[in-house]
Every structure is written in C-alpha cells, then in structure tokens.
Amino acid sequence: MADSKELQQIVEQAVAQVFDRQLPKLQAELVARVLAELPVPAAPAGGAQTGAGSATQANLVQALASIHAGTTQKEILRALLDAGSLYGARVALFVVRAGAASGWQGRGLGEENAVKDFPLDMTAGPAAHAYQNRTATPANIAEMDRRFVEQFGGPENEQILVLPLVLKDKVAALLYADGGADGVLDGPSLEVLVLDTSVWLEVVSLRKQTQRDSGDAPTPASVERAAVAAPVQTVSTFSDPFAAHTPKHIAPEPTPETEPAAEVVEVAVHSAAANAAASAPAAAADPFAGMSPEDADTHRKAQRFARLLVDEIKLYNQAKVAEGRRNRDLYDRLKEDIEKSRSTFQKRYGNTVAASGDYFQKEVVRSLAEDDYSVMGANFRK
16 A cells, blocks of 8 residues: 555656646647648738838737636637637637537627527537538638527628637637628737637636646735736636536546646656656656655645746736846846846745745756856846
8 A cells, every 4th residue: 555655656756746747848849749830921012011011920829818718618618709809700619519519709789798508500500510520610600609699690701710729639619700791800919819818718627737736726926927917808708618518529628637738748757657667767867856755745835836936927928028037137127027036935934934945046057048147237136
C-alpha cells in the first residue's frame, strides 16, 4: 500500500511539472497559430499596406486580446460574441449536446438572450454540415432552419456562415453569423476568432488544472490584469453555458480525477517513464532529498508558484520582453509587474522555509532574461 501511495505521489509531481513546463509553450503556440491565420490585407501597387487593411488587422488583434482576457468559459464565449459582432452584423452561439444544438446568446438578433434555448435543427442544412464535417460552412439563408428564419429573419444579401467551435476534437458549439441589413460578414476573421476561442478555452482549462495540482489559487496580479484588459460587459444572468449544456460526448473541464489534454498526457507518460527508468539517479539529483517531506513540498510549491507568476508577466508583456532583451533594459520596462508579483510571492512564501531558495528572483532571470543577468539592466538588484 505504501508503494502505491509513493508511486501516486511521483506521478502527480511529474504531471504537475509537465503542466508547468508546457503551459508557456501552449500559449506561444496559440499566438503563432492565430497569427498564421490572420487574413493578409491587400496592399497597393507601391507595396505599402492600406490604412483600412491595417485598421482591420488591428481590430482583429484587439478582438483576440478581449477573448484572452476571459478567465472563465462564460467570459470567453461572451467575448467571442462581442468580437464576432464586429465581423458579422448578427451572430448567435448554439451549444451542442448529444447531437442537438440549443441557443445560448446572440448579438444583433434583438436582446442578447433572444436565442436562449432555441432548438436549432441539426438534421440538415449548414448547421448539420458544419457539425458533421467540423468546418466553416457558408450557405444561403434559404438552407437554414426554417423556424430560425421565421423567428429572426435573414440578412439582406441572404448569405450566412455557420462555424463549429471544436474542443478536444469534438464540436462543442456552433456560431451562426450573417451580414444583417448592411451585408457585413467577414468569414476569415470569424474563423480566426472561433479557432482562437477553442484553443484559449483549452489553455484556460490547463491553467486551472495546474493551479489545482500545485495547490495555488489565481494571484491578485492576474485578477488585476484581467480586469484591466477585459472589455466592459453587461451583467448576465446566464450560468456557464458549458456547465449547463455540456454535451455528453464532450469531455468535461479537467478536474483532479479527469484526464488533461491528449498532448500533455503523452508528455506526462514519457516523463513518468523516464523518471521510473532513472529513479535512482533522479532521487540523488533531487535538491530537496535531504529535507523533510513537508519542507520539500513547500519548496516545490514555491518553485511552481514563481513559475506561474513569471509566466503571467511574459504572457501579458510579450512586446516589452522582446524589446527589453534587445535593449538590455528588461527590468526598467517590467519593473511594476515584476515588483508586484515579487510582493505576491513574498506574502505567500517569504516567511516559510522556501524563502531561502529565492525562487522568484531565479525564475525572473531564468525565464525573462534567459539566464543572462545583463539583459535585466543596471537597475535590477541581484
């Protein structure tokens, strides 16, 4: 029995470490994937970008930032609808459950809850095609659910678009969009928004899993950043749509008893196998091997908490990090964020046995400066 518990602790620590390492990579991959999907605006003969195209791309980047400001499923999906209304005069989100689609919220179709609980026909038309093929489906309004058209009408130019929101290789929701009276419908931008939303929902899910595994709650700094970045929204009485309408074929948001994303599971399995194969050398290399289990656990949690704090700084200040590294004045550019996070770390671990490890300082240099003290600048205290 003791061996079983010890093995469970080893696996749990391996999985938590994998989450810590993989989360920044997932965030970077998300940014790269979204940027790769950005529509390239047409340029005039001279090769310069048009003002309208530049403004469109800037608006899309801002829309993506509003989605990333969400920290819950409801906030993220509301941000998707708000952003989507910039590229489609009328948009609506339908949550899929057991092959049936139920309305959640909309924009441009009357009140935002006008579509709530509307049963969208999934047996034919663009909704069925988008669901079955997991691909954006343009169509004519005449092909749309007749009851939907009778209740909400159609766009002036009769062109619509239905997009699947895919989570863990399953369609969790459908986004309907049309151009309304003005014919405003930007399909490529809407595809980017839906792709970004699906990936960000999984990233947020992984982040919550990491916090649960490490025993750490969201920091005041992260809450403050989200409050600053989030767009102003009206208060909604709706519950979390994926909690209230979770499709049976969609894996629930990860909990300590459920599996994380497949890619992370694969990495965790390899990590656990490597640890098992080299258990003796790994134990010898453990810097906390000579400590009591309680002290070692505190040190490990302090390390993970420091990584989370610094990862947040990187996530919300990517441009400043790049500029600071080039100009070797990284601390001056990020001083407020660094010191605020340092204070958060000190309040939690400054009076514990982990204080001697100076983990936050080490993580700042390791992660932000890539182990080069000179990149931080002359004003950074060593």
